[in-house]
Amino acid sequence: EIVLTQSPGTLSLSPGERATLSCRASQSVGSSFLAWYQQKPGQAPRLLIYGTSSRAAGIPDRFSGSGSGTDFTLTISRLEPEDFAVYYCQHYGNSLFTFGPGTKVDIK
Amino acid sequence: QVQLQESGPRLVKPSQTLSLTCTVSGGSISSGSYYWSWIRQPAGKGLEWIGRFYTSGSTNYNPSLRSRVTISLDTSKNQFSLRLSSVTAADTAVYFCARVVVSCGGADCSYVFDSWGQGTLVTVSS
Numbered sequence: 001e002i003v004l005t006q007s008p009g010t011l012s013l014s015p016g017e018r019a020t021l022s023c024r025a026s027q028s029v030g031s032s033f034l035a036w037y038q039q040k041p042g043q044a045p046r047l048l049i050y051g052t053s054s055r056a057a058g059i060p061d062r063f064s065g066s067g068s069g070t071d072f073t074l075t076i077s078r079l080e081p082e083d084f085a086v087y088y089c090q091h092y093g094n095s096l097f098t099f100g101p102g103t104k105v106d107i108k
Numbered sequence: 109q110v111q112l113q114e115s116g117p118r119l120v121k122p123s124q125t126l127s128l129t130c131t132v133s134g135g136s137i138s139s140g141s142y143y144w145s146w147i148r149q150p151a152g153k154g155l156e157w158i159g160r161f162y163t164s165g166s167t168n169y170n171p172s173l174r175s176r177v178t179i180s181l182d183t184s185k186n187q188f189s190l191r192l193s194s195v196t197a198a199d200t201a202v203y204f205c206a207r208v209v210v211s212c213g214g215a216d217c218s219y220v221f222d223s224w225g226q227g228t229l230v231t232v233s234s
Binding site: 001030031032033035037039043044045046047050051054056088090092095096097098099100101102 | 145154155156157160168170171204206211213214216217218219220221222224225226227
């Protein structure tokens with residue numbers, strides 16, 4: 001079973017800054033199988049990125065994903081006030097889904 | 109646009125069975141393009157996938173919960189359900205239902221949760 005680790009646990013930034021979030025897999029995974037979600041308090045998660053780098057419908061282009069093998073990155077080029085939230089990476093493999101523990105992006 | 113809504117008891121006694129239903133609107137649950145899934149989230153913690161159901165009847169469950177979980181579909185009502193037996197306080201969480209969409213490009217396909225219910229808090233307590 002793949003284990004996902006996310007870092008940092010919390011990222012304190014100001015609006016307009018660039019955010020770089022990391023997701024590391026316990027073993028190499030295919031790029032098709034890595035996704036990212038955003039979750040705000042009291043809400044369901046929202047799909048941001050699938051297949052490592054493809055943006056879901058309606059997601060602004062300030063969100064981008066990259067990576068391969070065991071190391072994947074979600075980048076938010078310029079933080080908007082509505083981007084402060086928790087971000088989860090997710091893997092699918094062998095008919096199982098796993099989530100990382102999340103990175104909280106909060107206002108500095 | 110598809111919408112999902114969870115319903116069911118909010119309070120369950122220890123050792124009993126938790127039962128939730130997800131009603132799908134704006135699309136048919138019988139569509140072969142999707143899987144239907146349950147995910148939970150204890151307060152202040154991360155997301156845990158519980159399992160999924162495909163219209164062919166195939167199911168997959170989180171190994172840590174497999175012995176206690178059943179997911180089923182009721183196509184006549186456009187609903188799918190979760191049953192979790194022998195619950196304890198550790199099963200207290202917000203439970204989400206979600207749709208899994210499959211996107212294929214090249215040799216591989218991505219499986220992601222593209223639509224979610226709002227979530228319902230289920231508390232296990234006597």
